[in-house]
Every structure is written in C-alpha cells, then in structure tokens.
Amino acid sequence: RKEVEQDPGPFNVPEGxxxxxxxxxxxxxxxxxxxxxxxxxxEPKLLMSVYSSGNEDGRFTAQLNRASQYISLLIRDSKxxxxxxxxxxxxxxxxxxxxxxxxxxLQVQP
Amino acid sequence: EPExxxxxxxxxxxxxxxxxxxxxxxxxxxxxxxxxxxxxxxVEFLVSxxxxxxxxxxxxxxxxxxxxxxxxxNFTLKIRSTKLEDSAMYFCASSEWDRGMNTEAFFGQxxxxxxx
Numbered sequence: 664r665k666e667v668e669q670d671p672g673p674f675n676v677p678e679g680x681x682x683x684x685x686x687x688x689x690x691x692x693x694x695x696x697x698x699x700x701x702x703x704x705x706e707p708k709l710l711m712s713v714y715s716s717g718n719e720d721g722r723f724t725a726q727l728n729r730a731s732q733y734i735s736l737l738i739r740d741s742k743x744x745x746x747x748x749x750x751x752x753x754x755x756x757x758x759x760x761x762x763x764x765x766x767x768x769l770q771v772q773p
Numbered sequence: 774e775p776e777x778x779x780x781x782x783x784x785x786x787x788x789x790x791x792x793x794x795x796x797x798x799x800x801x802x803x804x805x806x807x808x809x810x811x812x813x814x815x816v817e818f819l820v821s822x823x824x825x826x827x828x829x830x831x832x833x834x835x836x837x838x839x840x841x842x843x844x845x846x847n848f849t850l851k852i853r854s855t856k857l858e859d860s861a862m863y864f865c866a867s868s869e870w871d872r873g874m875n876t877e878a879f880f881g882q883x884x885x886x887x888x889x
Contacts, residue, residue: 697877701816704862704884705883706842706864706880706881706882706883707816707864707880708880709877709878709879724846747882750815750816758829759804759806759821759823759828759829760818760821760831761808761816761818761878762831763815763816763817764813764815765815766815
C-alpha cells in the first residue's frame, strides 16, 4: 500500500502553459502537507506548505481536500526553470517524520 | 541564508566497512534528521533526533545504523557494516523548534554513498 501516491509523469509542457499535479495520501491522520521540489541529484527543497483553505504563492497554488485525502499543485505560466521533480510530502499527527511520494517529473520545453 | 552542510559529498566504501556521514545542521535548529534516497526511488525517512536522543526511527534504521551529536555542531550517521543495498544518497535535515506542524525541514545537499 503506497502511503503517498503521485503520477510519475513526465509531464512535458511548453513554456507559458498551466500544469496541475495531484497526490493522494492513505493515512487520514496526516496533519501537515507540503510540496517539495527536487532537481536531478539534488536535495529536496520546500516549494510550499499546503493549508486547509488552499494557498497561493506567485504562480503556484496548492489545494488540500481532507475528505478525499487529496492534494494538488497548480503551476501557471510555466518557466523553463520549473523543470524538476515535484514531491508530495505529508507528516502524520504526532510524528516528526516526513513521508514522501515518488514525485512527478515536469519538463518545460521552449 | 543559513544552510545544512554535509560531508563528504561522495563516499565510496567496501562492503563490510564502517562509514560515518557528517552533517552540520542550521545553528538554531533543534530537530535533526537523516533520510536516504536510493537511485530512482523516493526519499525515505531514517531517524529523527532531538534533545540528544532518537525521537523516532523507521524500520530501515536497524542495529547497523547509529546517530550521534558529538559536539554542539555536528550530527553524524554511522553505518557499522555496509551492505551493497546501503548505496544511496543520504540527506541530513534540520528544523526549528516546532512552531506548528508546518515547520519546514531544511535539507543538506546530500552524501552519495557507494558500497562496492
């Protein structure tokens, strides 16, 4: 049973496109949610936390649906520099450990 | 910008040898972690450390692994007798005192361990 599940992609999109990634998590006790970005052979870096009411940071919008145990990330006006793997990450109640999904690879093309 | 630093960036070791991976967390952070990522696979939690003791560990973190904070700045991961399947990228991370469950964990650039 996969705890955090993501479509591996790759998503190949042209510059300027809007792209959406989805993620499902299996543990209803999950309490904190994040999107991290990982470039090839580099460390994960926090892109944004995901709040219950949804939140936006520039071109990036994250949504959480606790009832469906579903998280999304929307990237508007894609840039070449957005090319990376996007990791859906959850933290369960009472735990410090982060549980990572396998990631969705995005390739933005000129 | 403060960062987590790890050394070495790449370590090659023979099967059965002991390795120590080193990390310097961000100075005012109180929680420290080790994660690993086998090539082509997802990032996996190994252990968290707070107040000089392990606060949580995963099934991967068996008796072959240990962690230590030998002084006020370093945080180390020791693998006593390496196996081929220990080959992976090992990431150290740290976070502040819990300001809420969305407290960010900052990751180091990783140590690539290759067991031959």
